[in-house]
Amino acid sequence: MTEQRKFSHCQIVDCTIRDGGLVNNWDFSVEFVQDLYESLNEAGVEYMEVGYKNSPKLLKGAENAGPWRFLNDDFLRKVIPEKKKTKLSALVDVGRVDENDILPRSESPLDLIRVACYARDTAKAIELATLFNERGYETTINIMALSNVMDNELSEALAMISESPIDVVYIVDSYGSLDPEDIRYLVEKFRRGLKNKRLGVHTHNNMQLALANTLTAAEMGVELLDASVYGMGRAAGNCHTELLLAKLSKSKYNLRPVLGMIERYMVGLREREEWGYLIPYMITGVLDEHPRSAMAWRASPERDEYLNFYDRLTTPETFPKS
Amino acid sequence: MTEQRKFSHCQIVDCTIRDGGLVNNWDFSVEFVQDLYESLNEAGVEYMEVGYKNSPKLLKGAENAGPWRFLNDDFLRKVIPEKKKTKLSALVDVGRVDENDILPRSESPLDLIRVACYARDTAKAIELATLFNERGYETTINIMALSNVMDNELSEALAMISESPIDVVYIVDSYGSLDPEDIRYLVEKFRRGLKNKRLGVHTHNNMQLALANTLTAAEMGVELLDASVYGMGRAAGNCHTELLLAKLSKSKYNLRPVLGMIERYMVGLREREEWGYLIPYMITGVLDEHPRSAMAWRASPERDEYLNFYDRLTTPETFPKS
Structure with missing residues (x-):
């Protein structure tokens, strides 16, 4: 069954390239990424996270990774020469990004920069996100591994973010161990601790609850919903973009282009690479x-x-x- | 995260052989079924549905099916000569069962007989279930395809069951099209329409919501929860028994024996037969x-x-x- 009104506040952030790259060492062809961009754009997906913007100088042992591991603005502009409605996003990790790599937004094809951190690194994440914000980007802070954080530590992290200019804060179920009741608890806690912030959610499918957790958050007003086509993401993978398109039923969303992408690329890719419920x-x-x-x-x-x-x-x- | 108290009313009905048989034409070896029975018993699963008890005379074109398609009491007694804690169940379909095939419970290894019907056949299902009840069995009525039933027709079906001696009524999401909100609506409707009945739920995983739907029903007090090991069931399959064991966390449940069964049989079987999220x-x-x-x-x-x-x-x- 679908619901035509209650999800009108939601936007989808497709993470296929970024989180899926953790599966295949970012070995996606340019054609793959271009097809995905066109498909997501036609489907009405608001954001495509096209990789990481960490620095290879700060991350050893990643020399053989594909180009989506360390995004280069010039390269990205060649891959997607004409941006359409779908905006482009990149993720950075606290401690792995060189802030000098982040050009002013006017000189970059990127629109959104998301800063991933553990709760203990929140101060550093705020500093980075504030800087990227000043350079013109939309920014988020994504607090990882929430199922392993002490409540008092999380409360302190939220209090710090609450006083910062950061606009969006993510609930991240890194281990895929949360269920809808846990999500309800966390959304309420984030709401209490964060005044005037928008929320996002990123789930993993270890217990086959990624979609249910994402929908639970969406029903509670969470706005940014992460997903990946055919669920491609580290280990058990993420909430499936195609399921979210089907369930949210916003009038602008169109499931069909993403089904085409799955048919052209994802089924064959899943035969060569492994992710999902194992x-x-x-x-x-x-x-x-x-x-x-x-x-x-x-x-x-x-x-x-x-x-x-x-x-x-x-x-x-x-x-x-x- | 797990919840140690709120599911204490729940019991699991494993349908691997019965619903999984729809995938492989009930081509399970005796050893497979014996291993499954031992594993479920060790895991603390309350019921194992070991097949259909329909009549081959009433179902054409099923001549090549395995023995779990048309259960024979003598055969079943040889397969499971010593019943342990896990009770045995069989499903019958209205119009396909010969009531003369159902021996008195004292002469049969079966404990539970479940009658599947569409809402329009409820009167016939009540008649059959009442008869089996009189022969000593626990009985349920499983109303299928609830997402395609007019509300007034369903209300009438529930009113009829309410006045019958049947103890348990199932909510069945035959098409895998329901989400937790739909389940909440149906459980409330069944509660209103059925006085003093226990409820059960049977889900399919087409949208990866089988576990979430089952947990939603369980949280609302639904007692009998259907599941299949590694999700084996028609098309997208069912709620996974191993996930339910992990999530319900009843002190008597033990996940480990079912993980062993998956390792010994299910992964290889899944390579030969197809079910799940496609x-x-x-x-x-x-x-x-x-x-x-x-x-x-x-x-x-x-x-x-x-x-x-x-x-x-x-x-x-x-x-x-x-």
């Missing part, structure tokens, strides 16, 4: 842990030994978590 | 239609032509629905 990712979601141990397990010869993996994670003395 | 099933869910057109499409050479399928379903004059 038991090791479900296990880390259930245990409220970062998926890195599950990703390593899926890359090992024991990849389908679920009991072995479960036993190691639930008897941690035999398997250090990090 | 775009044609998502499309029929979005359009609130029976998945039969999508199942036929997936069996055709055009199986990955999603735009073609979408265009045909949304311009029905070119593609009759049934």
Whole structure:
């Protein structure tokens, strides 16, 4: 069933290239990215996050990554020479971005810069986001791993953001361990702690709750909704863009172009690369842990030994978590 | 996150063999079914639905089906010679069951007989379920395809059941088109229309909402929750048993045995047989239609032509629905 009015405040931020790049080391062709941009634009999706704008100088071991790992403005302008309605976004991580890489917005094809941080790094995230804001960008602060943050630490982070000029703050379920009741709790907490801010949500699908969590947030007034086409994103992946288009039913949204993109690219890509609901990712979601141990397990010869993996994670003395 | 108290009223009915049989024509080995029974029993799952108890005389074209399609009590007693805590269930369809096939419960390994019907066949379902009740079984009436029933017809069906001796009534999302808000509406409607009845819920995963819908119903007091291991069920499949075990967190539930069953059987089976989130099933869910057109499409050479399928379903004059 669909709902034609209650989601009119929502906007979709498609993260296929940025979060999906964590799956295939950003090995997307220019044609792929161009097709995705055209499809999202036709579908009415408001934002496309086309990669990271971190600095390769600050991130070792990433030399073989595709160009969406360290976006270059000139390159991006060649890929998308004519921007249409869909705006372009990039993510930066606190500690990995060189602020000198961020040109004034008038000289960049990017519209939105999102700053990802852990709650403990909120002060630094505010500093960066404020700077990018001054350079003309829309900005957000995305607080990661909320299921592993002490409530008092989160309250303090929200109080700091509340006094800053940052416009949008994201609830990020990095481990895919939250359910709709948790989302309701967090949205209420963010609302109480943040006066006059807009909210966003980024979910992962470890427990097959990414869409339900996103819809729960949207029903509560959260405005920016992250999603990826066919769910492509790290480990269990994200809320699916095609499902969000179908469920939000805003009159400007059109499901069909994204179905075409899935047909042309995503099904074949999913046969070569792995993401989505797999038991090791479900296990880390259930245990409220970062998926890195599950990703390593899926890359090992024991990849389908679920009991072995479960036993190691639930008897941690035999398997250090990090 | 988990919740340790609010689901204490819930019981799980695992439908892997019955609904999963719709995927592989009930071609499960005896060893598979025995392993599943042991795993569910160790996991603390209350019911295992081990097949259909329809009559082959009343269902043409099913000659090649496996033995779980038309359960035989003697055969079932050989498969599971020693019943443990997990009770056994069978489903019958109105119009396809010969009531003479249902022995008194004292002579059968079955504990629960569930009668599936469309709302228009409720009178017949009540008659059958009452008869099986008199023969000693626990019984339920499962009203299918609720997203396609006129509200007045459903109200009339509930009024009839309300006056019957049937104990449990199921909300069945046959098309996988409902979301948590729809479930809330239906649970409230069933509660209003059915005095002193217990409720159950059976979901499909076309929109990746099967778990969220099931949890929503459970939070509202619905007691019997259907699920299948690794989601195996017709088309997009069902709510996953392993996820329900993880989320309900009842002290008697144990996730580990079902993870073992998935490792031993389900991953290999999923490579040979197809179910789960696939775009044609998502499309029929979005359009609130029976998945039969999508199942036929997936069996055709055009199986990955999603735009073609979408265009045909949304311009029905070119593609009759049934």
